[in-house]
Amino acid sequence: MRLIAVVLVVPLCGLSLLAQASDPEKGKKVFTQDAQPACAVCHTLADAGSTGEIGPNLDELKPSREAVVNAVTGGVGIMPAFEESLSAEQIEAVAAYVATVTGGDK
Numbered sequence: 001m002r003l004i005a006v007v008l009v010v011p012l013c014g015l016s017l018l019a020q021a022s023d024p025e026k027g028k029k030v031f032t033q034d035a036q037p038a039c040a041v042c043h044t045l046a047d048a049g050s051t052g053e054i055g056p057n058l059d060e061l062k063p064s065r066e067a068v069v070n071a072v073t074g075g076v077g078i079m080p081a082f083e084e085s086l087s088a089e090q091i092e093a094v095a096a097y098v099a100t101v102t103g104g105d106k
């Protein structure tokens with residue numbers, strides 16, 4: 001009985017870890033499409049092919065994952081908060097994506 005539990009639980013944990021190790025395509029999609037208004041409208045980010053100039057150029061800013069989570073969750077200045085419109089998972093995904101492609105998470 002115990003063996004069966006181990007056999008079942010271990011692969012499930014592996015799967016959820018994989019899911020958490022954020023999928024860059026998902027983060028990119030939040031950046032260019034899912035967020036309303038999309039981050040791409042206001043921010044330049046080479047990897048996403050965006051040239052928005054309302055907010056800082058993220059390739060130059062190289063924000064850490066944590067800085068992106070904070071900015072997106074609560075908003076900064078005229079940047080809107082996305083706490084209500086994006087799920088925590090989407091915010092994590094976009095933060096991991098931006099920090100990774102800009103080299104902000106070193």
Ligand code: HEC
Pocket residue numbers: 030031035036037038039040041042043054055056061063067068071072076077078079080082094095098
């Ligand atoms: C309506 C335009 C607009 C949209 C949409 C927008 N931003 Fe911003 N963003 C700004 C502006 C403007 C600032 C600078 C705010 C300030 O410093 O006063 C900023 C700042 C930031 C910063 C820097 C925060 C810091 O610590 O200085 C990050 C990171 C960021 N935005 C990421 C994002 C992401 C990711 C999204 C999409 C989920 C997004 N932004 C959507 C306009 C926008």
